Amino acid sequence: xxxxxxxxxxxxxxxxxxxxxxxxxxxxxxxxxxxxxxxxxxxxxxxxxxxxxxxxxxxxxxxxxxxxxxxxxxxxxxxxxxxxxxxxxxxxxxxxxxxxxxxxxxxxxxxxxxxxxxxxxxxxxxxxxxxxxxxxxxxxxxxxxxxxxxxxxxxxxxxxxxxxxxxxxxxxxxxxxxxxxxxxxxxxxxxxxxxxxxxxxxxxxxxxxxxxxxxxxxxxxxxxxxxxxxxxxxxxxxxxxxxxxxxxxxxxxxxxxxxxxxxxxxxxxxxxxxxxxxxxxxxxxx
Numbered sequence: 001x002x003x004x005x006x007x008x009x010x011x012x013x014x015x016x017x018x019x020x021x022x023x024x025x026x027x028x029x030x031x032x033x034x035x036x037x038x039x040x041x042x043x044x045x046x047x048x049x050x051x052x053x054x055x056x057x058x059x060x061x062x063x064x065x066x067x068x069x070x071x072x073x074x075x076x077x078x079x080x081x082x083x084x085x086x087x088x089x090x091x092x093x094x095x096x097x098x099x100x101x102x103x104x105x106x107x108x109x110x111x112x113x114x115x116x117x118x119x120x121x122x123x124x125x126x127x128x129x130x131x132x133x134x135x136x137x138x139x140x141x142x143x144x145x146x147x148x149x150x151x152x153x154x155x156x157x158x159x160x161x162x163x164x165x166x167x168x169x170x171x172x173x174x175x176x177x178x179x180x181x182x183x184x185x186x187x188x189x190x191x192x193x194x195x196x197x198x199x200x201x202x203x204x205x206x207x208x209x210x211x212x213x214x215x216x217x218x219x220x221x222x223x224x225x226x227x228x229x230x231x232x233x234x235x236x237x238x239x240x241x242x243x244x245x246x247x248x249x250x251x252x253x254x255x256x257x258x259x260x261x262x263x264x265x266x267x268x269x270x271x272x273x274x275x276x277x278x279x280x281x282x283x284x285x286x
Contacts, residue, residue: 007080011042015089017145115139123156133158200228233272
């Protein structure tokens with residue numbers, strides 16, 4: 001299961017970061033988006049990210065050019081037929097992910113390993129629509145992918161040891177630290193993180209304190225790099241909401257039920273930094 005060519009499905013915030021991390025580690029990358037407009041936006045995000053790395057002295061300019069040259073963009077799933085590993089990074093929607101994998105399964109040889117970057121959905125359920133349930137795993141990266149060192153490697157019910165070994169070796173070749181977990185909603189990080197974030201929203205909703213004081217209390221009292229409401233804006237309030245909903249449907253545990261305020265913000269389009277406003281307002285300056 002040697003991996004030299006990587007396919008990434010989705011060139012949004014996570015997909016573009018995964019493509020960049022792979023290319024910077026020497027892999028040939030084919031990244032697919034559904035439209036030329038979204039593809040151009042995603043590839044521009046990769047270039048901007050690497051340029052920031054050059055400006056900060058984290059990446060040599062010739063290395064950045066070489067990494068960018070390893071990335072090929074496409075809007076055709078057919079162009080992923082010859083890669084060794086495909087990492088799916090589309091929105092957190094099970095029917096959509098299953099359709100992507102169903103189509104890829106028809107196009108790719110049996111040797112191709114499939115991985116999902118899902119943060120909460122069932123790997124086993126995704127794999128069930130393919131003919132390679134043994135070569136299917138979860139590979140959950142964290143944002144921003146080029147910077148964050150963790151990858152959660154998730155074993156589906158039918159994932160075999162050689163697939164997990166190949167996934168570990170690949171993630172470690174990107175400079176990541178790997179943790180392994182079973183196919184349980186939220187895996188490790190979100191299983192623990194989501195109730196904490198939802199409780200912060202509930203505290204604000206109940207008027208326990210202002211958003212600034214909730215964030216300051218956690219940041220200074222618990223030595224966290226940022227407070228929970230700032231973190232929600234960074235991750236995406238909508239993203240966290242959909243993760244929480246998926247986990248609540250699985251566990252039926254009220255700890256994972258999103259507060260009404262969070263649902264209202266999602267419906268109002270207040271998604272955090274990416275929309276310009278969440279719990280805080282954001283401009284180009286910050």
